[in-house]
Amino acid sequence: MAKYVCVCGYEYDEALGEQSQNVAPGTKWENVPDDFACPICGLGKENFTEE
Numbered sequence: 001m002a003k004y005v006c007v008c009g010y011e012y013d014e015a016l017g018e019q020s021q022n023v024a025p026g027t028k029w030e031n032v033p034d035d036f037a038c039p040i041c042g043l044g045k046e047n048f049t050e051e
């Protein structure tokens with residue numbers, strides 16, 4: 001599975017999801033809600049790049 005990294009350095013790992021945003025483990029980035037906010041800096045998905 002892929003990983004996506006925020007401009008602040010936070011990493012979203014599809015295999016892990018993001019509990020604080022109610023994103024279940026195994027959720028593909030394309031299926032992460034558009035209102036997802038980085039748990040560290042609060043920026044949205046457009047600030048993430050595929051690692």
Ligand SMILES: [Zn+2]
Nearest residue numbers: 006008038041
């Ligand atoms: Zn961030």
